[in-house]
Amino acid sequence: MAGQYPVRTCYTCGSTSHFQRDCPRRAFGCAPATGANATPLPSLTLPAPNSVSASATSTANVGYAVPNYSFQPRPNWWKMNQEKLDRCYARTVTDEEKEAKMKEEEERKRKLKEEDDRKEEWRKEQERLEAEIWARLDKRMENVCPKLKMKEDDNAKLKEDMERLRKENEKLRKLLLTSEGEVGEDSGSKLQREIAELKRQVAAKKSADDDIFAMKKEIEELRVSALSKGNFEAELEGLRTEVSRLKVQSLKDKEENELWKGEALRSGNKRGNIVISTPDCAVRGSPQPRWTDNLRDSDKWRQEYLKMKEMHRAAALEAEVLKDKQVVAEGEVFKLKEQLQKQPEGECSKQRTPGATNLKTRLEAVATRSARKGKKATPRRCLVDDATSTGDANGRFLYIEEQKKDLRN
Structure with missing residues (x-):
């Protein structure tokens, strides 16, 4: 009777739970555990349960040594690579966002700087324009009223005269109260003359103040016109471009007209x-396609x-x-x-020339x-x-x- 079939184990680790193709240690260079290098164990000297299977038992006990290796699972390289890729992608996205924020900040700073430069240029232009306006007004003021150049001196003199007249008026009032009727009549006529002179001086000062008010109003109008000047510069530039284009088109039309006239x-x-x-005549249109459905209301008139x-x-x-x-x-x-x-x-009624x-x-x-x-x-x-x-x-x-x-x- 044939003996018992020997136990099959893994050639790499000697385990009976799997074959060599499923062994986790196959790819790590370990020496395979085969029957050639296995150490045989002595069989026990116990009697066989029956005589029939004694030889089979002795044959079965002489087997292969099974080394005790601990099971180590195969590492998941795909998961590790995916995690590494996610970390790299997250770092790249963070760097890109940081770079975009830096660019936005630089662009904002550049725009602020350009706006400040434009305001500074506009302020300098305003100062220059105001200086020119004041120069023109001073020149006109000199032509209209030369006495306004010595305004402070005139005011000081006027104050002194008024103070002197006030003192004289007080003095005359005291004389009127203490003197007789004749003297009072002479003092009253003198006071009337002084009052008339004061009224005349006040009227002259009022006319000078009116001239100054008119000049201030003219200055305000010139300032408003200077502010509105900047709005027309862009429009004038566009009109200059359009005029140059129309000149070129006019030259082309003239050449075509001369060619047609020569042919005629x-x-x-x-x-x-x-x-x-x-x-x-020439085609009333432009070969360049134009959009008309997205025009602004302010550009329709153009x-x-x-x-x-x-x-x-x-x-x-x-x-x-x-x-x-x-x-x-x-x-x-x-x-x-x-x-x-x-x-x-x-x-006219004669016969026409033959051949014509x-x-x-x-x-x-x-x-x-x-x-x-x-x-x-x-x-x-x-x-x-x-x-x-x-x-x-x-x-x-x-x-x-x-x-x-x-x-x-």
């Missing part, structure tokens, strides 16, 4: 000076002002073009009148009739007489006037 007056142009279609300025500029260009065409048309009418005056009567064509005249007649919405020109009609030429010129002038009205509307 070219010798090979069959149309000549006839306007077949409505003359067009947009309207720019729009009206652009429309006015386009209308001025159109008027210039139409004026040039009107001058050309008037010149043609004048030439036709001179030709009609030079030609004798009756030559009246295509240009017929096109002019068609364009004039279409513009006036009248009857079409009669073919093979003599258009050289005085009445027909004058009618063509008048029709062209009326057409130009109608186009001007359409462009204005």
